[in-house]
Amino acid sequence: xxxxxxxxxxxxxxxxxxxxxxxxxxxxxxxxxxxxxxxxxxxxxxxxxxxxxxxxxxxxxxxxxxxxxxxxxxxxxxxxxxxxxxxxxxxxxxxxxxxxxxxxxxxxxxxxxxxxxxxxxxxxxxxxxxxxxxxxxxxxxxxxxxxxxxxxxxxxxxxxxxxxxxxxxxxxxxxxxxxxxxxxxxxxxxxxxxxxxxxxxxxxxxxxxxxxxxxxxxxxxxxxxxxxxxxxxxxxxxxxxxxxxxxxxxxxxxxxxxxxxxxxxxxxxxxxxxxxxxxxxxxxxxxxxxxxxxxxxxxxxxxxxxxxxxxxxxxxxxxxxxxxxxxxxxxxxxxxxxxxxxxxxxxxxxxxxxxxxx
Amino acid sequence: xxxxxxxxxxxxxxxxxxxxxxxxxxxxxxxxxxxxxxxxxxxxxxxxxxxxxxxxxxxxxxxxxxxxxxxxxxxxxxxxxxxxxxxxxxxxxxxxxxxxxxxxxxxxxxxxxxxxxxxxxxxxxxxxxxxxxxxxxxxxxxxxxxxxxxxxxxxxxxxxxxxxxxxxxxxxxxxxxxxxxxxxxxxxxxxxxxxxxxxxxxxxxxxxxxxxxxxxxxxxxxxxxxxxxxxxxxxxxxxxxxxxxxxxxxxxxxxxxxxxxxxxxxxxxxxxxxxxxxxxxxxxxxxxxxxxxxxxxxxxxxxxxxxxxxxxxxxxxxxxxxxxxxxxxxxxxxxxxxxxxxxxxxxxxxxxxxxxxx
Ligand SMILES: CC(C)[C@H](C(=O)O)[C@@H](O)C(=O)O
Ligand SMILES: CC(C)[C@H](C(=O)O)[C@@H](O)C(=O)O
Numbered sequence: 001x002x003x004x005x006x007x008x009x010x011x012x013x014x015x016x017x018x019x020x021x022x023x024x025x026x027x028x029x030x031x032x033x034x035x036x037x038x039x040x041x042x043x044x045x046x047x048x049x050x051x052x053x054x055x056x057x058x059x060x061x062x063x064x065x066x067x068x069x070x071x072x073x074x075x076x077x078x079x080x081x082x083x084x085x086x087x088x089x090x091x092x093x094x095x096x097x098x099x100x101x102x103x104x105x106x107x108x109x110x111x112x113x114x115x116x117x118x119x120x121x122x123x124x125x126x127x128x129x130x131x132x133x134x135x136x137x138x139x140x141x142x143x144x145x146x147x148x149x150x151x152x153x154x155x156x157x158x159x160x161x162x163x164x165x166x167x168x169x170x171x172x173x174x175x176x177x178x179x180x181x182x183x184x185x186x187x188x189x190x191x192x193x194x195x196x197x198x199x200x201x202x203x204x205x206x207x208x209x210x211x212x213x214x215x216x217x218x219x220x221x222x223x224x225x226x227x228x229x230x231x232x233x234x235x236x237x238x239x240x241x242x243x244x245x246x247x248x249x250x251x252x253x254x255x256x257x258x259x260x261x262x263x264x265x266x267x268x269x270x271x272x273x274x275x276x277x278x279x280x281x282x283x284x285x286x287x288x289x290x291x292x293x294x295x296x297x298x299x300x301x302x303x304x305x306x307x308x309x310x311x312x313x314x315x316x317x318x319x320x321x322x323x324x325x326x327x328x329x330x331x332x333x334x335x336x337x338x339x340x341x342x343x344x345x346x347x348x349x350x351x352x353x354x355x356x357x358x
Numbered sequence: 359x360x361x362x363x364x365x366x367x368x369x370x371x372x373x374x375x376x377x378x379x380x381x382x383x384x385x386x387x388x389x390x391x392x393x394x395x396x397x398x399x400x401x402x403x404x405x406x407x408x409x410x411x412x413x414x415x416x417x418x419x420x421x422x423x424x425x426x427x428x429x430x431x432x433x434x435x436x437x438x439x440x441x442x443x444x445x446x447x448x449x450x451x452x453x454x455x456x457x458x459x460x461x462x463x464x465x466x467x468x469x470x471x472x473x474x475x476x477x478x479x480x481x482x483x484x485x486x487x488x489x490x491x492x493x494x495x496x497x498x499x500x501x502x503x504x505x506x507x508x509x510x511x512x513x514x515x516x517x518x519x520x521x522x523x524x525x526x527x528x529x530x531x532x533x534x535x536x537x538x539x540x541x542x543x544x545x546x547x548x549x550x551x552x553x554x555x556x557x558x559x560x561x562x563x564x565x566x567x568x569x570x571x572x573x574x575x576x577x578x579x580x581x582x583x584x585x586x587x588x589x590x591x592x593x594x595x596x597x598x599x600x601x602x603x604x605x606x607x608x609x610x611x612x613x614x615x616x617x618x619x620x621x622x623x624x625x626x627x628x629x630x631x632x633x634x635x636x637x638x639x640x641x642x643x644x645x646x647x648x649x650x651x652x653x654x655x656x657x658x659x660x661x662x663x664x665x666x667x668x669x670x671x672x673x674x675x676x677x678x679x680x681x682x683x684x685x686x687x688x689x690x691x692x693x694x695x696x697x698x699x700x701x702x703x704x705x706x707x708x709x710x711x712x713x714x715x716x
Contacts, residue, residue: 120483155527159523197500228615232612253584254586254590
């Protein structure tokens with residue numbers, strides 16, 4: 001079968017890591033008898049430089065004509081928060097999520113066997129294992145709320161952001177979480193701040209309704225401040241963690257760091273209809289761009305998620321993950337994950353090695 | 359000199375830990391020639407049980423008639439988020455902060471020498487030391503914004519919370535942070551989400567203005583998701599971290615857990631005029647209430663902060679902290695911090711030992 005994939009190479013190290021992911025896609029295609037066609041889509045700082053805005057007209061339509069989207073990385077100090085909104089890469093990220101209806105952001109935070117030493121937590125904690133899936137609501141809440149800025153009489157300028165959630169938005173992300181939990185260890189932890197926020201109280205009431213419906217899944221409420229603590233104290237307690245957009249932004253990054261392997265972690269952003277968007281969780285790292293130093297593994301593992309969640313090709317997904325684990329087990333490391341004394345390899349060699357294992 | 363202290367004993371283990379803190383206050387009074395009078399103030403779940411609301415009328419006035427407020431802990435499952443607002447302990451906490459103008463919440467997260475083993479991070483990280491001060495804005499932002507709940511036509515119920523900040527609010531908390539940094543290692547890290555939120559962009563612009571004024575203090579902007587990661591990766595990099603209310607709630611709890619000693623950490627909530635409010639960061643732990651098992655150290659160290667920030671009695675503050683460190687160095691532990699093989703002591707004995715060292 002042929003799959004059409006939109007490639008958003010993006011900024012900084014984005015183009016390099018996408019190149020390696022394409023190598024792996026091709027290797028999988030050859031082995032399993034699929035073919036891929038690629039459609040380059042301009043988005044992010046590079047789009048601002050080329051056409052004056054980070055989210056060129058027609059971007060969503062071009063992506064919608066594909067079966068999935070692979071994104072390298074966007075952003076950089078050149079297009080900072082002092083620039084007008086339409087030139088900032090973040091604006092494009094938020095817009096594409098909304099336009100493609102990608103309301104569910106899946107962020108696995110797992111300690112890969114070969115990388116246990118990289119875990120910043122004590123050995124005893126790392127040994128218990130970490131394997132959680134953060135499910136972040138991605139198209140609602142304060143990141144998409146009304147923004148205001150106005151002059152007051154006695155307090156100077158004042159700014160405001162609005163966080164809103166509807167039952168419908170909460171229910172669809174909640175269902176995703178419970179469905180995922182059924183395929184995993186059957187536990188959902190729902191994170192909110194129901195002792196203060198109205199949105200959280202609505203969130204909690206919808207989750208409780210779902211918990212009754214999915215009565216085979218263990219369910220718990222966790223306050224967001226407590227969750228930030230528990231991720232450090234005992235991340236192994238979590239299976240699926242579901243939360244709203246901003247809490248998810250903060251907690252999923254915390255959970256990622258707890259595994260110690262930011263350069264290895266993929267993500268999937270999906271909606272109810274194709275295409276899903278797949279991207280590494282790391283940034284564009286402009287300081288090492290173009291130097292063959294970037295770690296392509298997170299992007300390659302994002303391809304595995306694409307196979308799993310957009311193409312429903314589980315064997316292909318497993319093959320990619322196994323290839324990554326095999327190369328890591330042999331001791332190959334890019335600079336970001338090289339232990340002292342290990343000679344690191346480059347971006348391209350890492351991609352070649354993984355593609356070679358498929 | 360005589361100081362009048364309002365005691366909010368509160369719920370769960372609150373009354374027990376306040377008792378031990380009072381022992382220490384008395385010991386300091388005797389040694390340094392101060393006297394203290396105490397005014398019991400009802401607030402929290404116990405107030406709901408007694409008079410039907412968690413924040414009885416006149417609470418603020420009674421506190422304002424004192425020089426400082428010491429709070430044990432409030433809250434518990436009995437007064438959960440299903441109860442009406444006026445019965446919930448959180449409502450009382452938010453109200454007293456607002457009514458006393460306590461806009462600055464100081465949350466030290468430091469690894470006490472005797473407790474380095476409790477740090478959940480790798481030994482190498484713990485050995486570098488952790489000694490940061492989180493400065494959380496406490497009376498603005500989304501925890502005090504307008505709340506809405508309404509029926510929509512096609513999305514079911516919808517809820518909303520509003521986050522607002524004025525230049526004036528940002529400036530006064532910013533100044534606190536810079537002033538504190540001058541007394542410490544002269545570095546301020548300001549946390550925001552300026553790539554998305556309007557309030558964060560205003561926050562950042564005010565902080566930049568202050569950074570120019572306090573040019574002897576090193577300054578950096580940190581995005582909230584990145585900060586959540588850095589606190590796990592390398593907490594030793596931070597000196598003073600300043601941020602808005604909700605980010606501060608999440609990050610200060612994360613930072614506390616990173617030290618591994620929740621039962622040891624105090625907090626101060628202060629405004630421009632007396633009285634400040636001092637409380638341990640831990641909760642009311644209803645499961646161990648009344649069993650002489652609670653750790654009173656965080657409350658005792660809150661008394662040290664009271665001496666330092668409300669009474670400007672640095673020698674007295676130092677004496678309390680030294681007494682705590684001496685007792686810990688001798689190996690005395692309450693159950694929550696007892697290493698395997700150590701026989702723990704009770705709440706009262708811990709209080710007696712610390713008071714005895716003054
Ligand atoms: C760049 C920013 C808008 C984005 C977010 O917060 O959603 C990023 O932090 C992420 O997590 O993908
Ligand atoms: C109980 C709650 C309102 C409170 C807060 O979030 O401010 C608590 O978590 C705290 O940090 O003091």
